Amino acid sequence: MDLQIQELQFPHLNIPITIHHVITVVPAGPIPVGSGESLYLSNLDDMIGARVFTPTVYFYQSSTLSSDQKPVATILREALASVLVPYYPFSGRLRETKNGKLEVFFGPKQGVLMVEAYSKLAISDLGSLAVPNPAWVSLLYRFPNEEDYKIIDMPLVIAQVTNFSCGGFSLGLRLCHCLCDGLGAMQFIGAWAATARSGSLVTNPKPCWDREFFQPRDPPMVKFKHVEFMKIDDDSNLTSTLWEVKPVQKCYRISREFQARIKQLAQSDGEPVCTHFDSMAAHVWKSWVKSLDVRPLDYKLRLTFSVNARKKVTNPPVKDGFYGNVVCVACATSTVSQLVQGQLSAITRLVREARLGVSEEYIRSTVDYIEVDRPRRLEFAGKLTITQWTRFSIYESADFGWGRPVYAGPIDLTPTPQVCVFLPDSDASPGGSMVVCICLPESASSKFRELLCQIDPK
Structure with missing residues (x-):
């Protein structure tokens, strides 16, 4: 084998977790839409490949944590609530309209989901954190009996904070691809992280929705075979x-x-x-x-x-x-x-x-x-x-105040x-x-x- 290519191994293990809390997080302040209102999604948001949740996990070592801070989950939850004010579409839900097209709508009981969990294992027990590992699946929350590819009427951000016995933690994220592409996800996570670090809302750049920018032409003009x-x-x-x-x-x-x-x-x-x-x-x-x-x-x-x-x-x-x-x-x-x-x-x-x-x-x-x-x-x-x-700046954008994650990316x-x-x-x-x-x-x-x-x- 060429020494410049190295096959990376990952351990096969079981990560038992205990879920302590499942909390709905709502915007910390007023948002510019009310119950019963909806937002337009472009056809680029609504293409078949975007109708998924993108799962990622971030690991943080115990050496980066300070004993005099609030609990990690509290810091992340409060920052998320602040960020949901300018990024308010994430607090909505998806529904289908005519011809199966999706839109974001807002109802009385919405918001995003944050789960607090605990594992008796230490992060060191997980072995290599260099590559995705299907064994990490328990670090991302799924609803009981959740259907594959279900996005309709689901929280559009599902976050799970898992605290390990060593003091380190993981953040498992499922973001709905219909609301953001990879660069958009980095922008959202970067704002969340900067807000957690500073203790007050930070958005740079200011988020822009403007999905009507990609409205279809009238009449549509399909000029390629696709x-x-x-x-x-x-x-x-x-x-x-x-x-x-x-x-x-x-x-x-x-x-x-x-x-x-x-x-x-x-x-x-x-x-x-x-x-x-x-x-x-x-x-x-x-x-x-x-x-x-x-x-x-x-x-x-x-x-x-x-x-x-x-x-x-x-x-x-x-x-x-x-x-x-x-x-x-x-x-x-x-x-x-x-x-x-x-x-x-x-x-x-x-x-x-x-x-x-x-x-x-x-x-x-x-x-x-x-x-x-x-x-x-x-x-x-x-x-x-x-x-x-x-x-993507997946490592750089995810410093929530505890430094860069030791791993950031998909799991399986x-x-x-x-x-x-x-x-x-x-x-x-x-x-x-x-x-x-x-x-x-x-x-x-x-x-x-x-x-x-x-x-x-x-």
Whole structure:
């Protein structure tokens, strides 16, 4: 194995917890909407991939806590109540209107949820905190018998503070993706953290709702095929290979030097410069498909990934402090044979062209496409989705007064085994190594690791 790629292990354990309190947190002051009123959500907020809760967990060591402070849960709860005044939409609920479209509405008994829990374990008993661990699932609150993907009439922020016997704690968060994309979530969490540190409300930048900015055109004008949403016949063995056996989660630390070598090999002479994401996404996609031995060879595969479109929108620009979804799903396509036999530079070109294809017109076309043909389900046929978290300030934004978390990020990819996540390395400086997490059948994991470590332009 190349020394610049390290497979990271995580322990299999059980984390028993006791829930002490389940508290509804409401805004600490008046908000500009009343019971019975509603707020518009854009079609970017309402696309099928956003109808989920994004689960994350943050760990904080006991050495960062002060004995003369209020209890951690109290500090976080009071700060959250303060932040819910400017971020008041999070205190509402989602409901469907005509044609299945979502909106945020406000009723008499709403607010967000905060859970206080305790574990007899110490944080040191959890082993490595370097990578997501499915065993951490008990650190995120779910309602008894809660349905998968349920978002209607649910609290839009669900926070669980778990105190460990050593004095450290974790903060498990479930934020509804319909209200914010990744950058918007960092803005909200950053305001919450700054407010907790200071003891008074801090919002910089000032939050902006303004979802009408992405209203569909009248009449809608869909100018692209939007292959990312299309239903494709599942004529390959890919989906059955991943879903018929329980996949395992694998995580790899990729050094900056290895990423640079892959980028150098992926760059074609005379073509626009590719990014580290372009080349690493191409390398992972190729390695994943080859390790799974996908058949038939003429089957068309899709690689999808979200593109931050804030800088693409210029007429007029997105307002400062806007925390809604401003992401488009880019989609690269390739037959199996072109992918497994093609050069890395050719595959990287597909990824780069898909990324650069997200223009202002593409964004408006996406909004109109969802208005005309609102997708009702996620399509998995022939697809790998890569989610890039390395661009988020997930560690920097989460200093609630006890320093940076020792880990910040997701916990478990196995419920969605066709998703790969690029994470910032908790031990690295910004722009350094990253962690790639992906799900595979156990039978394919050794082959994937071997392919991932290869430095080979073919």
